[in-house]
Amino acid sequence: MGMPRFMGRSRGRSWLSVRSVAGQVFVLQLVIVLLLGVAATVALVLQGRHDAVEQARGRSVAVAETFANAPGVAQALHSRNPTKVLQPRAEAARKRSGLDFVVVVNPKGIRITHPNPHRIGKPFIGTIGPSLRGHTITESRPGTLGPAMQAVAPIFDSRHKVVGVVGAGFTIRRVSGLAERQLPLLVGALSASLALATGGTALVGRRLRRQTRGLDPVELTRMYEHHDAVLHSVREGVLIVGDDGRLVLANDEASRLLGLPERPEGRKVAELGLEPHVSDVLTAGRDVTDEVLVAGDRLLAINNRLTDRDGGPPGSVATLRDSTELRALSGRAEVAQKRLKLLYDASVGIGTTLDVSRTAEELAQVAVDRFADFVTVDLAEPVLRGDEPLALGGTDMCRTAVHGIRPDHPFYPVGRRFSFVPTSPQAGGLNRGEPAVETDLAEATGWQAQDPRQTAKVIAYGVRSLVTVPLRARGVLLGVVNFWRTARRDPFEEEEVSLAEELASHAAVCIDNARRYTREHTMAVTLQHSLLPRALPAQSALDVAFRYLPAESGVGGDWFDVIPLPGARVALVVGDVVGHGLHAAATMGRLRTAVHNFSTLDLAPDEILSHLDDLVARIDQDERPGQPGGDGGEGITGATCLYGIYDPVTRCCTMARAGHPPPALVRPDGTVEFLELPAGPPLGLGGLPFETAEAELAEGSHLVLYTDGLVEDRRREIDTGLELLRDALSHPGRTPEQICTEVLDAMLPSDPSDDIALIAARTRVLGADRVASWDVPYDPAAVAGVRAEVMRRLAEWGLAEVAFTAELVLSELITNAIRHATGPIRVQLIRERALICEVSDTSSTSPHLRYAATTDEGGRGLFLVARFAERWGTRYTSDGKVIWAELAIP
Secondary structure, eight states: OOHHHHHHHHHTSOTTOSGGGHHHHHHHHHHHHHHHTTHHHHHHHHHHHHHHHHHHHHHHHHHHHHHHTSTTHHHHHTSSOHHHHHHHHHHHHHHHHTOSEEEEEOTTSBBSOOSSGGGTTSBOSSOOHHHHTTOOEEEEEEETTEEEEEEEEEEEOTTSOEEEEEEEEEEHHHHSHHHHHHHHHHHHHHHHHHHHHHHHHHHHHHHHHHHHTTOOHHHHHHHHHHHHHHHHTOSSEEEEEETTSBEEEEOHHHHHHHTOOSSOTTSBGGGSOOOHHHHHHHHSOSOEEEEEEEETTEEEEEEEEESOTTSOOSEEEEEEEEOHHHHHHHHHHHHHHHHHHHHHHHHHHSOSSSOHHHHHHHHHHHHBTTTBSEEEEEEEHHHHTTOOOSOSTTOOEEEEEEEESSSOOOSOOTTOEEOOOTTSHHHHHHHHTSOEEESOGGGOHHHHTTOHHHHHHHHHHTEEEEEEEEEEETTEEEEEEEEEEETTSOOOOGGGHHHHHHHHHHHHHHHHHHHHHHHHHHHHHHHHHHHSOSSOOOOSSEEEEEEEEOOSSSOEEEEEEEEEETTTEEEEEEEEEEEESHHHHHHHHHHHHHHHHHHHTTOOHHHHHHHHHHHHHHHHHHHSTTSTTOOSOOOOOOEEEEEEEEETTTTEEEEEEESOOOOEEEOTTSOEEEOOOOOOOOBTOOSSOOOOEEEEOOTTOEEEEEOTTTTOBTTBOHHHHHHHHHHHHOOSSOOHHHHHHHHHHHHOOSSOSSOEEEEEEEEOOOOTTTEEEEEEOSOTTHHHHHHHHHHHHHHHHTOGGGHHHHHHHHHHHHHHHHHHOOSOEEEEEEESSEEEEEEEESOOOOOOOOOOOTTOSSOOHHHHHHHHSSEEEEEEETTEEEEEEEEEOO
């Protein structure tokens, strides 16, 4: 302990040092007195001067080392302004010690303090290299008042690293002033006795260095003081073990920590009664760093280092530190850290979806194994439907989640309905709104009363303790969460209840958010389903199949329709309102109603889209936030629509679209074509007219209409989706139902983010056996001939029962056309679900129904048509109009 530093100092000292050969000096002085006589006085004077030098050296070293080891010096060197902190202290030390200077120097050799402030910041005059390596040195150097003795001591930080040095100096003349004044008188005597003194001093000094290993008495005294401090004062155990496994040294702290017997030095370590693993470490002959071992009821941190690295004696030195209290404190900190990690994971892992059941499962999964062995979550039944429970006292509970360390749990399964008995801790916790703890379920009679047979299974399974916490959010009790522990771990304690409450509190908010979303979603879905067609209307032009799939989250505004039109025609409609939620669903309903209303007017597709465009723009303007008359609600950002009319007589399909994906046409041979329709702007933007396109469809062709949710999503571009749709449709010989099923199987995303509406319609054709037409000359006399042809055809069709009515209706319609129209007139009969009578002409004037007075000679024709026909009306064509009437077929 400290010996290497002293040895380093003594090696730098001259072998002629008189202080190190005190006995020989005494003998030498006696010889000198006997031989030289008067030289004895000179020798004493010289000895006094030598002592003065050594006194100067000792005082310098003492002051330098004392200041270097003073508390706060190393820390001050790391401060922003070391001079400000250390200059006053250095000056105070200099004045108290009587030295000429006390200077603090940084590792670069720059003065930080000095008695003369102007010399601060300048290089230090002297040798600091050995001190930077950890040694204290002394040296003589010229001073302003004569030769001076200077000591340089290192400054160590807490990690035993040199962070600076302290230089302390003393002028020799101040100590040896008398000797210096008598020096001229003693020169002669000194010259005579120098030879004898030198020889004797060299002989005795060499022998003493071998005996004391180069240490002078001061150093020996200091080494003993350090040795005594290590043995009795240091609060860290120190053991020195020889290479033969015997204990060389053990200080008091080591004896206390290891329970060593009295006077253990010299005995084998294995014979000291230590635990084998401790003894093995002390005698292993290897380096050990902070290895924690159990010694009795203590945890000891052991460091072991070999002593023969730098030529020292073989063996090892070990230090022992009691870390029992530190380990206990770190254990508590580790528990707190694990709980914080659990709460963090709960905040991230609970509430990832807006599904009540899934949120309950996430609560169970987060808590299992890290806090409990099993977790069960029971919610009031109204909560699962999105409703708010009025009171949990009489409400049936539903087991919503069960999770544990093993799948074969003894608890109620998910989906089980039950009620808590009043004596159960769950019922008590719900009534009070506070958690309840059962540390021993085998003794909990109130809990066992819930279901004696089931609770017996739970106890037999090994479940030991329970913490039940009500799930409360925003003042509403939603249910209860139960944390269960088996006998493999300690039962729940009161201090763990707060952690259970934190988990339940966060989960309750997430469950309540999911409940509210469920309520809103249910309302939106109910509204949406009520606005969509529940069944397809009867018609003979198309075989139609459809699919409607809502998005995983939220309700969209997609819709579709199949609308029978006069003349056996059918309108196919598909549309999409941008956005989700109740607003989109309600807007979809308004647009669908408008489409039906516009369709009754028998308008062309482009006209219907123009009316829808005006309607959407008006709705958007009325409902946009901040507009006069608006309700401050959500405005419409747009809608798309595709409207097509198929005529089974002409096999012509007339279509127009407003920003909607084009329809797909699957021909009977399986080839697929996306019809090139003018795109048109989405509804509500205005500014551009809509255009129609016509396509002649072969019998048995399939017309496929869809919304963009089928072909486009977050991971797929619309062009890619269209190609996938083409591949899915390119298979001939399938029914519309098969087409819908196989298209969705091939293209449906795993988690659709948008609604999907799909219609597949196979075309039919009304042949000549069900359609008859005649051209009527522009002559009233031709009406009779046409009536006769009509009667013969109705007889062929077996419709003699409606022949009179049909004759009357056609007579009136043809007569009106001849009287009021121009150009060629054509009559057409269509036998479908009803008998359809059509009269077309080139006039764009629409007839209207009126009631004739009793004195009027005419004006009763259309009145009779309206009375005898099921329906009648007018539709305009590109070259005129068609007046039609439907007669019921018995």
